[in-house]
Amino acid sequence: MSAALFIAQRATAAILAFAVAGHLATIVYAVRGGLTAAEVLARTRHNGWFLAFYALFVIAAAIHAPIGLRNVVREWSSWRGRSLDYALAAFCALLVVMGLAAALALYAA
Amino acid sequence: MLKVEVWRGTRQGRFQSFDVPRREHQTILDVVTEIQREQDATLAYRFACRVGMCGSCAMTVNGRPRWTCRTRVAEVVGRDNRLRLEPLPNFTVVKDLAVEMTGFFDKWRDAKGYFEPGGHAGEGFAVVSPTTPQRQAADAGIECIGCGICYAACDVVAWEPDYLGPAALNRAWTLVNDVRDAGNAERMAAVAAASGCQACHVHMNCTEFCPKGLAPTYAIAGLKRETIARALGRRN
Amino acid sequence: MMRASHQQPGYLAALLHRLSGLALAIFLPLHFLALATVLRGADALDTFLAVTRHPAVKLAELALVTALALHMALGLRVLAVEFLPWRERTMAAVSLCLGAACAVGLVFLLNSP
Numbered sequence: 195m196s197a198a199l200f201i202a203q204r205a206t207a208a209i210l211a212f213a214v215a216g217h218l219a220t221i222v223y224a225v226r227g228g229l230t231a232a233e234v235l236a237r238t239r240h241n242g243w244f245l246a247f248y249a250l251f252v253i254a255a256a257i258h259a260p261i262g263l264r265n266v267v268r269e270w271s272s273w274r275g276r277s278l279d280y281a282l283a284a285f286c287a288l289l290v291v292m293g294l295a296a297a298l299a300l301y302a303a
Numbered sequence: 304m305l306k307v308e309v310w311r312g313t314r315q316g317r318f319q320s321f322d323v324p325r326r327e328h329q330t331i332l333d334v335v336t337e338i339q340r341e342q343d344a345t346l347a348y349r350f351a352c353r354v355g356m357c358g359s360c361a362m363t364v365n366g367r368p369r370w371t372c373r374t375r376v377a378e379v380v381g382r383d384n385r386l387r388l389e390p391l392p393n394f395t396v397v398k399d400l401a402v403e404m405t406g407f408f409d410k411w412r413d414a415k416g417y418f419e420p421g422g423h424a425g426e427g428f429a430v431v432s433p434t435t436p437q438r439q440a441a442d443a444g445i446e447c448i449g450c451g452i453c454y455a456a457c458d459v460v461a462w463e464p465d466y467l468g469p470a471a472l473n474r475a476w477t478l479v480n481d482v483r484d485a486g487n488a489e490r491m492a493a494v495a496a497a498s499g500c501q502a503c504h505v506h507m508n509c510t511e512f513c514p515k516g517l518a519p520t521y522a523i524a525g526l527k528r529e530t531i532a533r534a535l536g537r538r539n
Numbered sequence: 540m541m542r543a544s545h546q547q548p549g550y551l552a553a554l555l556h557r558l559s560g561l562a563l564a565i566f567l568p569l570h571f572l573a574l575a576t577v578l579r580g581a582d583a584l585d586t587f588l589a590v591t592r593h594p595a596v597k598l599a600e601l602a603l604v605t606a607l608a609l610h611m612a613l614g615l616r617v618l619a620v621e622f623l624p625w626r627e628r629t630m631a632a633v634s635l636c637l638g639a640a641c642a643v644g645l646v647f648l649l650n651s652p
Binding site for chain 1: 501
């Protein structure tokens with residue numbers, strides 16, 4: 195792994211530590227008494243803070259996960275090299291697009 | 304009577320069984336030597352100092368990499384009296400219990416694990432205070448004798464063939480902390496490359512198994528921090 | 540016989556960290572997909588949420604929440620070893636991470652209907 199990937203992995207890990215802590219706290223709070231769409235949307239609809247938080251969360255996760263997967267695939271299978279890097283870059287892009295789309299959908303609903 | 308299963312062959316091979324009398328204060332090295340001298344002269348194994356200073360006798364004893372000269376039979380063999388001896392993993396096997404160390408030392412060289420005097424050598428004595436954090440960091444790792452046990456125990460060495468490995472990186476860190484050394488720019492480039500210090504996933508087998516009580520994990524962590532500091536432009 | 544290097548707590552920590560990471564990486568796109576059902580209206584999201592009341596799904600949710608907490612706890616341990624002047628006692632540190640993750644899972648379980 196190059197130094198840039200290593201730094202990106204550790205830096206996004208630090209960001210995710212805060213984001214995940216917040217996310218877990220939200221989950222535990224939100225599921226009390228059951229979860230409904232109305233409850234979710236009441237928190238997310240037109241909430242700029244929600245959007246900013248989850249946009250950052252999505253981007254950090256979209257960087258962190260593929261770098262981690264790169265290590266796992268390289269070490270536990272015989273796939274390595276350019277094709278793997280391209281596949282993981284595509285996975286990163288997929289996560290960014292899907293994640294931001296979901297966050298925006300909940301913001302604009 | 305000890306029931307000893309000894310690996311014979313290269314990575315393809317088989318176990319051969321021997322019976323060796325169990326004696327007081329016996330070391331594993333005593334057992335292997337007795338087999339080779341009195342039962343099967345074709346058995347290949349290594350030792351030299353037999354007192355825990357050279358690291359030549361390292362092999363896998365009942366699943367764990369150890370120095371045979373410093374391992375008492377009583378430590379590792381239970382009431383079943385079974386002993387299993389294999390060559391160190393992560394090395395090419397030359398024959399039986401002897402492994403090829405060339406690759407291990409090649410990585411040592413590739414990690415720039417050697418002192419670089421620079422242009423000012425011989426101009427006088429360098430004053431190196433033993434109490435500075437840098438010197439203490441170096442001192443924590445300089446006792447390594449290159450026995451290869453950490454390298455044998457490392458999962459990343461097994462999974463990533465180009466990984467420089469804990470011993471080479473530990474040595475590199477001692478030199479990064481040596482104020483006399485002039486080669487740290489090249490050394491950091493060598494250990495921050497792909498298959499360098501970033502490949503370590505903190506399993507900590509190296510630290511767990513080092514017979515000298517060294518902690519390559521923390522040396523590698525130091526290299527990681529140094530890599531980041533240099534990438535962020537905090538070093539010249 | 541499992542080789543001794545695989546019987547150490549550090550190896551267990553690394554294995555769990557890796558497996559939980561794999562599970563989360565697979566789950567993440569599905570999670571985004573599920574949330575995006577709200578694009579078809581709040582009712583569409585409610586329909587999906589109704590599916591999640593099934594006990595098998597509840598179990599999977601518990602596993603995922605625990606996996607997330609576990610991956611974070613073990614990741615924080617790695618960051619501590621790498622960046623803090625901390626000499627860990629590995630068995631204690633790994634046990635702490637596992638305990639904290641199970642505690643989070645339990646809190647989730649106790650709060651979900």
